[in-house]
Amino acid sequence: MSRLHIETTVNGEPAEFLCAADETLLSGLRNGLGLTGTKEGCGTGDCGACSVIMNDRLVASCLVLAAEAQGQSVTTIEGIASGTTLHPLQQAFLEEAALQCGICTPGFIVAAKALLDVNPEPTEEQVRYWLAGNLCRCTGYDKIVRAVLEAAGEMRSATV
Amino acid sequence: MSAPTFTAVGTRPIRHDGVDKVTGRANYGADLSLPGMLYGVVVRSPHTHARIVSIDTSAAAKVPGVKGIVTGKDVPLIDAKLGMGEGALDLKDLSDNALARSKALYHGHAVAAIAATSLAAAHEAAALVRVEYEILEPVLTVDRAMESGAPILHDTMTTQARPPIEQSGPTNVAGRMELRRGDIEQGFRDADVIVEHVFRTPTSHQGYIEPHACVARVNEDGRISIWTSTQGPFLVRDATAMMLGLDAANVKVTPSEIGGGFGGKIPVYLEPLAVLLARMTQRPVKMVMTRDEVFRATGPTSATKIRMKMGAKRDGTIVAASASLYYEAGAYRGSPSGAGAMCAFAPYRIPNFFIEAYDVVVNKPKVAAYRAPGSPMAALATESLIDEIATQLGLDKVEIRLKNAVQEGDLAPYGPPYGRIGFREVLEQVRNSDHWKSAVKPGVGRGLACGFWFNAGMSSSATVTLGADGSAAVVTGNPDIGGTRAAQALMVAEELGVPVERVRPSVADTDTAGYTDLTAGSRTCYATGMAVVEASRDVREQLRGRAAKIWGVPIEETRWEHGRVEPVNPSADRQPLTVAEIAAKLSKTGGPIIGRAAVNPPMAGPAFAAHICDLEVDRETGCSRVVRYTAVQDVGKAVHPSYVEGQMQGGASQGIGWALNEEYVYNASGVMENAGFLDYRMPVASDLPMIDTILVEVPTPGHPYGVRGVGEVPIVPPLAAVANAMADATGIRFTELPLSPPRVLARLLEEAPAAVGAGA
Numbered sequence: 010m011s012r013l014h015i016e017t018t019v020n021g022e023p024a025e026f027l028c029a030a031d032e033t034l035l036s037g038l039r040n041g042l043g044l045t046g047t048k049e050g051c052g053t054g055d056c057g058a059c060s061v062i063m064n065d066r067l068v069a070s071c072l073v074l075a076a077e078a079q080g081q082s083v084t085t086i087e088g089i090a091s092g093t094t095l096h097p098l099q100q101a102f103l104e105e106a107a108l109q110c111g112i113c114t115p116g117f118i119v120a121a122k123a124l125l126d127v128n129p130e131p132t133e134e135q136v137r138y139w140l141a142g143n144l145c146r147c148t149g150y151d152k153i154v155r156a157v158l159e160a161a162g163e164m165r166s167a168t169v
Numbered sequence: 170m171s172a173p174t175f176t177a178v179g180t181r182p183i184r185h186d187g188v189d190k191v192t193g194r195a196n197y198g199a200d201l202s203l204p205g206m207l208y209g210v211v212v213r214s215p216h217t218h219a220r221i222v223s224i225d226t227s228a229a230a231k232v233p234g235v236k237g238i239v240t241g242k243d244v245p246l247i248d249a250k251l252g253m254g255e256g257a258l259d260l261k262d263l264s265d266n267a268l269a270r271s272k273a274l275y276h277g278h279a280v281a282a283i284a285a286t287s288l289a290a291a292h293e294a295a296a297l298v299r300v301e302y303e304i305l306e307p308v309l310t311v312d313r314a315m316e317s318g319a320p321i322l323h324d325t326m327t328t329q330a331r332p333p334i335e336q337s338g339p340t341n342v343a344g345r346m347e348l349r350r351g352d353i354e355q356g357f358r359d360a361d362v363i364v365e366h367v368f369r370t371p372t373s374h375q376g377y378i379e380p381h382a383c384v385a386r387v388n389e390d391g392r393i394s395i396w397t398s399t400q401g402p403f404l405v406r407d408a409t410a411m412m413l414g415l416d417a418a419n420v421k422v423t424p425s426e427i428g429g430g431f432g433g434k435i436p437v438y439l440e441p442l443a444v445l446l447a448r449m450t451q452r453p454v455k456m457v458m459t460r461d462e463v464f465r466a467t468g469p470t471s472a473t474k475i476r477m478k479m480g481a482k483r484d485g486t487i488v489a490a491s492a493s494l495y496y497e498a499g500a501y502r503g504s505p506s507g508a509g510a511m512c513a514f515a516p517y518r519i520p521n522f523f524i525e526a527y528d529v530v531v532n533k534p535k536v537a538a539y540r541a542p543g544s545p546m547a548a549l550a551t552e553s554l555i556d557e558i559a560t561q562l563g564l565d566k567v568e569i570r571l572k573n574a575v576q577e578g579d580l581a582p583y584g585p586p587y588g589r590i591g592f593r594e595v596l597e598q599v600r601n602s603d604h605w606k607s608a609v610k611p612g613v614g615r616g617l618a619c620g621f622w623f624n625a626g627m628s629s630s631a632t633v634t635l636g637a638d639g640s641a642a643v644v645t646g647n648p649d650i651g652g653t654r655a656a657q658a659l660m661v662a663e664e665l666g667v668p669v670e671r672v673r674p675s676v677a678d679t680d681t682a683g684y685t686d687l688t689a690g691s692r693t694c695y696a697t698g699m700a701v702v703e704a705s706r707d708v709r710e711q712l713r714g715r716a717a718k719i720w721g722v723p724i725e726e727t728r729w730e731h732g733r734v735e736p737v738n739p740s741a742d743r744q745p746l747t748v749a750e751i752a753a754k755l756s757k758t759g760g761p762i763i764g765r766a767a768v769n770p771p772m773a774g775p776a777f778a779a780h781i782c783d784l785e786v787d788r789e790t791g792c793s794r795v796v797r798y799t800a801v802q803d804v805g806k807a808v809h810p811s812y813v814e815g816q817m818q819g820g821a822s823q824g825i826g827w828a829l830n831e832e833y834v835y836n837a838s839g840v841m842e843n844a845g846f847l848d849y850r851m852p853v854a855s856d857l858p859m860i861d862t863i864l865v866e867v868p869t870p871g872h873p874y875g876v877r878g879v880g881e882v883p884i885v886p887p888l889a890a891v892a893n894a895m896a897d898a899t900g901i902r903f904t905e906l907p908l909s910p911p912r913v914l915a916r917l918l919e920e921a922p923a924a925v926g927a928g929a
Contacts, residue, residue, distance in 0.1 A: 029289070045200040046193015048428070050378040051460040055846035058378055086193035099191040103183045106811035109651035109819065111190035112197055112379040112428025134855075141855040144846060146376045146429050147651060148815055149822030150854040 017078040019044070020088025028075040034068075035059045037075030038085060046086040046115050050144065057143030060116040060123075061085050067123035069142075086115035089122060097160040097167070098122055107156035109147035117143050121157045129165055133158060176732070177662035178874055181811045182669045184655040186426075195426045198382030198398030199457045206384065207236055209439075209446050209456040210291040212281040212298045213466065214273030217307035217839030218320065218532045221271055224281060225299040232297065234290030237449040239442065240281045241270035245414045251407055258404075262501040264412040266535050267441050273302065274322055274500035275534050276840045277465030279438075284446040284454045307532040307839040311474055311495040314341040314529045322500065322530045329502070329528075343502030344528035348510055348582055356489025356521030360480025364557045367476045368550045369905040370888070371832035372497070374469040375539050376823070376851050379428020380460060381467060385443035386453040393420045393447075395440055400430045400648060401687035406679045409440045423678040424648040427688075431823070432538030433468045435689055464844035469833065470539035471496040471504045477513075477550040481558045485569040490519050490554075494526040494547065499535040504528045505543030508623075511583040512885070513547035515621035516592055516777060517555075517573040522582065532839050538689065541622040541881035545824060545888050549906070552618035552889030557902060566617045566893075567600045570779075581775075591803030591867030592619070592777035598863050599779045604799040609783065613796060614898025616782045620885025624773035624878030625690025630683025631700035633661055633708050633764040637756065639749030640671040643704070645697050646682030651819075651880070652812030653693045657701045659808050660874075664705030665748050666732025683767055691878020694808055695773040695869075700766045702873045707764030715751050715758040773877050774869035778802040780821060780886035784894035791914025793895065795825055799861040800886075805869045805877030813879050818860040820883025826852040827884075828891035830907050 012027040019042060026041030033052075038044045038061070047070055050058035054069040061070045062084040089096045098118050101107070108114040117140065124131060124139040131139070136157045137150070145153060189195040226238045244264055251258040269278050281298050285291035306320045313319055321339045328334060329344045357363060383397035393415065399405050402422040410417035427434060439456040447454040458467070477492040492513055496506035510526035559569040574592045581587055599605050599617065609615045634642045643661050647653060654674035662669040676682075685697060713727040716734035720727070726737045734751065736743040755761055783797035800817040807813040830850040834843045843849050868875020888906060896902050901916050 039200075040202075044193070045196070048197065048379070049199065049457075050380070050428075051846050053460065053845050053847065056378055056460075090192055095188070095191065099188075102191050103187040106181070106184070106652070106809075106815055108187070108190055109812070109815050110377070110379070110427060110429045111186075111195055112377075112426075114190050115193045118191060137854040137857075141853040144378055144851060144853065146378055146431070146823065146851065147819045149818035149852075149860045150857055151818045151860045152811070152815060154854060154859070 013076050015076060015079050017080065018082040020084055030076060032075045033071050034073040034075045034078055035070040037078065038070060041075065044085050044087050048112055048115060050112065057120060058113050058116040060119040060143065062119060062123050067120055086119055089118060096122065097163045098157065101156040101160035101163065105152045105156035105159060107148065107152040113143060113145045117145065117153055125161055125164060129161060131161060173874065175663060177659045177669055178806065178808050179810065180659070181809060182655060182659070184652055185658055185674055186649060186654050197379055197428050198425045201384050201396050201425065202455065203384060203386060203453040206453040206455050207284040207286060207446070207450060208288040208291050209282055209284045209443055209454045210295050211279045211442065211462065212283065212295045214269065214276060214278040214280050216273055216302050216304050217276045218305040219273045219302035220305060221269060221273060221280060222301040222303055226281065228297040228299065229283060229294035232290055232294040234286040235283060235294045236286065236452065237284045237446045238281060239268070239445045239449065241268050243445055244268050244412065247412060247414065249411050251411060258408060260408065260411050263408060263437065266501060267438055275532050277462065277534065279466065282442040282446060284450055308341060309531055309835060309839045311497055311529045311531065314531050322532065326530065341530045342527055343498055343530050344506070345525065346507050346510060347523070347525040349523045350582065351521030353489055353491055353521045353523045357480045359488050361483040362558055362561050363478065363480040364554050365478035366553065366902070366904045367474065368553065370473045370546045370549065371906060372469050372472040372533060373827050373831045373833065374464060374849065375431040375433035377429025377431060377433055380458040380463045381434070381439055382457040383439050383443050384453055384455045385440065385447040387444065387448045387451065391419050393444055395420065395422045395444065396425055397422065397440055398425050398427045398434060400427065400434045400689050402646060402648065402679050403684055404435065404687060405437055405440050408437045409444060412441050413444060421678055421680045424676060427648045427650050430650055431540045432542060432689060435687060436537050438467060460846065461844045464849065465841055466534055468537050468539065469534060470542065471498065471536050473497070473546040475546060475550045477554055479554040479558065483562060485559065485562060485564045485572050487517055487519050487573045489521040490514055491523045492550065494524065495529055496527065496543065497531045497533060497536065498528050499533045500530060501535045502528055502530060504536055509543030509547040512544035512621050513551050514582045516575060516619050518575050518579050540820060540823065540884040544620065544622055544885045545827065548618065548620045548885045549888040549892060552886070553892055553902065553904070556893040556896065567596055567605065570619060571596045588774055589867060589870050590774060590777060591865050594865050594867055595777050595779050595801050595803050598801045598865055599781060602781070602799055602801065602863060604781050604797060604861065613783050613785045614894040614896065616784065616890045616893030616897055617779065618886040618889035618893055619777065619779045620882050622691065622776050622882040622885055624695060624776055625692040626696050626770040626772045627686040627690065627692055628769045629685045629697035629700040630767040631697060631704040632683070633701065633704040635708055635752055635762040637752055639667065639752040640673070641665060641667050642673040642675065643701055644675050644677050644682060645701065646677055646679070646685030647688045647693045647697050649676055650688055651816060652809055655812065656694050656698060656808040660698055660701045661705050664702060665708060667748055691776065691880040695872060695876045695878050696768060696770050698808065698876055699770055699872060700768045703766030703768060704764040707766060708762055711762045711764065712748060712751050715754070716746050718758050719746065719754065770871065773872065774805065776803060776877050776879065776882040778882045778886055780890040782890040782894040784891060784898055786895065786898040786913070788917055791910040791917060793829065793908060793913065795858060797858055799863065800883055801863040801865060802879065802882060803865045803867050803877065804879045805872070806866055806875040807864050808874065808876060810864060813864060814862045816880045817862045817883045821860050821887050822852050822857055824884045824887025825857065825891060828888045828906055828908060830909055832907050
């Protein structure tokens with residue numbers, strides 16, 4: 010079976026890879042581009058470990074076909090920090106100890122960024138419901154929610 | 170002994186592996202790829218209990234890209250056990266579980282494995298493997314398994330019993346043990362109030378987010394490399410070698426970062442298959458489970474049935490208790506029923522008790538350890554009965570526990586006297602907490618429950634190296650599941666006075682690290698930490714030697730004080746030397762310094778916890794929601810308090826999930842019907858409130874800092890804390906988990922149909 014040639018934009022840079030017609034974007038990122046920061050926890054869109062932002066929209070990359078990335082723009086965990094500076098969310102996750110095993114962390118950070126992009130001042134309840142599509146089995150979410158609220162505050166004060 | 174003072178221990182630095190983990194750089198089990206790598210998949214039994222008559226792989230082998238196929242006959246028959254802490258792993262069972270030989274014992278049991286140049290080709294071939302089965306009646310509950318005339322899973326199984334029992338032919342009862350004290354009949358005669366229930370908990374899974382994954386490579390000289398996500402790289406090395414008849418000296422295991430384990434990443438599943446396929450094909454082989462496979466063929470923990478009876482005096486003094494514990498082992502012996510029996514009454518001083526515990530095989534996946542294995546289910550029974558006694562007698566829920574709580578010198582139900590323990594201190598913190606003192610809101614019930622867990626010791630090694638720049642590195646063999654690198658770095662910093670950010674902790678492979686047992690049993694911070702402290706002190710001794718050399722005095726005239734080496738008799742040319750100052754002169758005073766230690770400590774002091782749960786119950790739907798939660802625990806000494814809190818919060822939420830929603834739903838044939846995260850409903854962020862924590866620090870004697878294990882006991886109280894809150898909210902004692910909306914609503918309708926119908 011011949012493979013498809015996909016030209017897309019990943020983390021602001023042009024990128025191309027080959028994929029099968031039935032291959033997921035998650036597989037395209039991990040196997041086609043070597044971007045293994047995006048994780049597979051379930052393959053059914055239930056755990057959020059594979060969260061990426063596609064054209065400003067948060068998606069589970071295990072439920073998107075790789076071919077759908079053609080001509081689109083994808084942001085993965087590898088594109089969240091800018092240069093040598095961590096994103097405030099990444100810094101807050103470190104300072105709040107919001108990760109234990111860390112497998113869900115890339116998905117949470119990408120999902121939380123998508124939240125703060127549309128709602129810079131979320132309430133705790135809004136954070137909890139937005140992140141309800143991301144499973145964490147280690148933390149009980151307490152420190153994750155605190156980290157997101159902390160980062161949101163940090164980002165607001167930086168823009169004033 | 171006055172409490173030691175700390176400079177680094179107890180602070181909250183950013184974890185050393187943190188940046189890799191928030192940027193996606195950290196490599197987990199599925200993240201490694203090697204040139205020329207093949208993809209391996211497993212063919213699994215579609216039947217719950219069946220004899221394997223024949224396996225025909227000829228059609229599968231013809232699929233383009235298929236390079237190798239293995240079945241049970243490719244695995245050598247072995248009869249060996251691998252010692253592991255308290256228990257021993259039966260390698261024959263482990264091997265049979267990894268690849269069935271004669272019988273498939275559960276739906277999803279591996280019967281063949283295939284390696285191909287692509288995952289698609291491997292899946293195509295898997296569908297073409299023809300297995301002829303003789304289907305047998307499945308055994309799905311302990312009740313059925315123990316009936317006379319029930320189908321027998323293993324024709325050769327006898328009951329491992331303490332005390333011994335008379336054996337009468339093959340059985341599904343793999344084990345029985347009992348514990349007793351005093352005169353149980355007299356105890357119950359003396360009781361003013363007696364309560365008794367049968368409790369049931371469902372099969373539930375550890376639920377780590379990272380599926381099992383590994384890569385194996387076999388070199389031409391027979392050297393084998395395994396990269397895998399595991400809690401025990403040395404165990405993977407030894408178990409895989411023994412199962413395949415290999416020399417473990419030729420096997421190197423490199424642990425990847427691990428995406429959760431909770432006990433479920435102790436067993437080997439994929440590794441021996443990957444090695445077999447890699448040897449057969451002379452190509453590296455990668456194997457990654459799907460979530461469906463994780464649910465059907467790994468973990469879970471035992472479903473249980475527990476009959477328990479408890480008697481107390483009018484003042485709340487418990488005078489007698491008895492319990493029969495039946496734990497499903499899954500397909501092979503080895504449920505944690507014995508641990509359940511030892512934990513059940515461990516928090517309380519009970520003069521007369523009797524406990525028997527059964528380990529029973531059924532046609533479900535072989536159970537794996539799950540965070541304080543066996544204890545949460547036993548605590549559900551114990552803590553529910555105490556709650557009910559308190560309610561009947563009109564006693565305060567904290568006071569009745571304090572009245573019966575064990576303290577130093579009391580005998581544990583499993584024999585020895587307790588050393589310094591902090592259970593009473595924990596209960597006093599509950600009593601003084603804002604949460605306990607606050608008013609319970611209308612429509613909400615409040616539950617309290619306690620829990621006990623042993624903390625393992627076992628073997629650990631560590632090396633600490635000092636750099637000429639005064640920085641340090643520490644190497645251990647424990648995969649870091651929840652911040653243990655940071656804790657180890659804090660210990661080095663504490664001992665050497667080196668800033669924690671200048672300590673580099675790492676987890677090494679089995680060729681590099683000294684032998685170290687599992688990251689399990691709440692032992693890493695305690696036992697491996699002890700090795701790290703001793704290795705650091707070894708460095709300190711060597712630093713004294715170097716200072717002595719610089720000063721031209723015998724080592725006895727130096728001492729370690731204030732984080733530096735000081736002369737016993739200071740003079741103008743003998744001023745205190747910091748680690749950095751000595752390190753700068755290493756090459757002139759004898760070369761590099763490496764400290765090392767290997768330890769095999771006894772169990773740490775046990776951990777006690779108490780949790781308070783406020784549960785809001787919607788009487789129209791049976792849906793309930795935790796609205797406030799506080800976890801109180803004796804942690805010994807918190808090395809990195811944030812990660813200790815994290816263990817408490819994580820354990821609490823896992824337990825809340827177990828209490829409220831999580832269960833394997835089986836159909837009549839024993840096929841799991843909810844093998845995915847949509848239907849196996851673990852808590853999500855919107856299900857939970859903040860989990861408040863109160864850390865009680867009663868140091869463990871025998872550890873330099875007083876560290877106790879902290880990881881496991883937090884999952885022990887929540888099952889009962891939630892059930893007790895439900896009883897408080899509804900007036901109904903639920904004895905079967907989970908407390909899912911349909912079950913709760915059915916009981917609410919039964920008890921008060923009119924009231925519910927009226928929306929009262």
